[in-house]
Each structure stands twice: as C-alpha cells, then as structure tokens.
Amino acid sequence: MELVKNLNQSSIVKTFLIIILGSLALTISAKIKIPFYPVPMTMQTFVVMLLGLSFGYKIGLATVSLYLLEGIxxxxxxxNSPEKGVGLVYFTGPTMGYLIGFLSATLIAGTISSNDNTVKVISKLLLSVSTIYILGVLWLGTLxxxxxxxxxxxxxxxxxxxxFKLALLVIISKKIINLRKFI
Known part of the structure; x- marks a missing residue:
C-alpha cells in the first residue's frame, strides 16, 4: 500500500513538473522572434500543439491554462509583454482571442494518437491551428x-x-506521440 501511495505522489510531482516546464517552454517560445517573411514569427503555436501532441490533451490543457493564468x-x-503591458489589460487586448485559441488547439492536438494516419494527423493539426486564428479573428473584429x-x-x-510549423509537427508527430507512454 505504501508503494502505491509513493507512486501516486511521484506521478503527481512529475505531472506538476511537466506542466511548469511546459509553461516555461511556451513563455520562451513567445519571447524568441525568428526572422521570417512577411513578419517575424514566434514558435508559440508550434509549442501549443507540441504540448498537446507530447502530453495529451489533459496535461497539455493544464500547461496552457497555467501559462494564461501566469500572464493574467x-x-x-x-x-510582447511587458513592453505593451502585463496582466489582464494585455490579455484582454487584441491577442486575447488567439490566446484563448491556444486552449482549443492544445485540446485538438492532444487527441492525435499513434493510430492516426498522416492524413488524419494533418487534418487535426490544421483544425487545431485554425481554431487559434478563428477565435483570434472573432475577438479582433469585435475589438x-x-x-x-x-x-x-x-x-x-x-x-x-x-x-512551416505544421509541416515540422507532421514530420515529428509519430515520434513525439510515442513518448507519451513514458509520462
């Protein structure tokens, strides 16, 4: 019985550590700007979907939720924080819809399984990233x-x-999904 209790505590600690490190990875991906045409890109949407792929939708959603709560x-x-403000003021600005879209994107990417063929993986990743932009545009238009x-x-x-990011995710998706069993 003691062994089971220790395993559960170990699993909980491991999960919290994954969530915190995932949030840190998402923060870093937001801060690094890569020269790209026509605008510099961050790897945020890549990391959002990678979190879902890597950890599944539950831990992925917890990670993105922590990231959003940290920002709020x-x-x-x-x-672009703190240059353009921090907290709720920044969150409710022009990017709020995109940030909320991170949750739906993580959820959808987290449903991709090792049994999914390439067409299904591409479809789910396209749907995943599309939700970010749909929610982003809806909020931006309202604002x-x-x-x-x-x-x-x-x-x-x-x-x-x-x-570019979707192509990269499709290429690595099967290997990433296979790592879930070690979590």
Missing part, C-alpha cells in the same frame, strides 16, 4: 471593428510561418 496575473509571459481589414492584420501575415 501579471507575469511577463506573453509575446477593433469589422470594418477593418482583419484578415490582413490577423491572419495573412502568419500563414507562411504556420505552414
């Missing part, structure tokens, strides 16, 4: 007005980078 609490975890060229601001500049 005022920690400078978001892409700045639908009379503005929202797709030109909030989607088109990022499409080439997203294709």
């Amino acid at each position: 609490a005022g920690l400078p975890v978001f892409s 700045i007005g639908w009379d503005k060229p929202i797709l030109e601001f909030g989607v088109y500049p990022f499409l080439l980078a997203e294709i």
Whole structure:
C-alpha cells in the first residue's frame, strides 16, 4: 500500500513538473522572434500543439491554462509583454482571442494518437491551428471593428510561418506521440 501511495505522489510531482516546464517552454517560445517573411514569427503555436501532441490533451490543457493564468496575473509571459503591458489589460487586448485559441488547439492536438494516419494527423493539426486564428479573428473584429481589414492584420501575415510549423509537427508527430507512454 505504501508503494502505491509513493507512486501516486511521484506521478503527481512529475505531472506538476511537466506542466511548469511546459509553461516555461511556451513563455520562451513567445519571447524568441525568428526572422521570417512577411513578419517575424514566434514558435508559440508550434509549442501549443507540441504540448498537446507530447502530453495529451489533459496535461497539455493544464500547461496552457497555467501559462494564461501566469500572464493574467501579471507575469511577463506573453509575446510582447511587458513592453505593451502585463496582466489582464494585455490579455484582454487584441491577442486575447488567439490566446484563448491556444486552449482549443492544445485540446485538438492532444487527441492525435499513434493510430492516426498522416492524413488524419494533418487534418487535426490544421483544425487545431485554425481554431487559434478563428477565435483570434472573432475577438479582433469585435475589438477593433469589422470594418477593418482583419484578415490582413490577423491572419495573412502568419500563414507562411504556420505552414512551416505544421509541416515540422507532421514530420515529428509519430515520434513525439510515442513518448507519451513514458509520462
């Protein structure tokens, strides 16, 4: 009985450690800007989907939720913080829809299994990243007005980078998913 109790405590500690380290990885991915055309890219959406792929949707969602709560609490975890403000003010700004979309993206990417064929993996990853942009555009339009060229601001500049990140995720997805059994 003592062995079972120790295993459960060990598992809980391991899970919390994974969540904290995943949140740190997401923060780092938000801060590093990679030169890309037409705008510099961060690897945030890549890491969001990688968290779902790597840890499954439960731990992935917990990790992204912690990241969002850290940002709302005022920690400078978001892409352009603290330069553009921190906390709830930043969170409710133009990027809120995209940030909330991280949750749905992680959920969908976390459902990809080792039994999924390449077409299914590509479809789920496309749906995953699409939810980020759909929620982002919906919030952006609500915030700045639908009379503005929202797709030109909030989607088109990022499409080439997203294709690159999705291709990379598809290539590594089977190997990453196989690592879940060690978690």
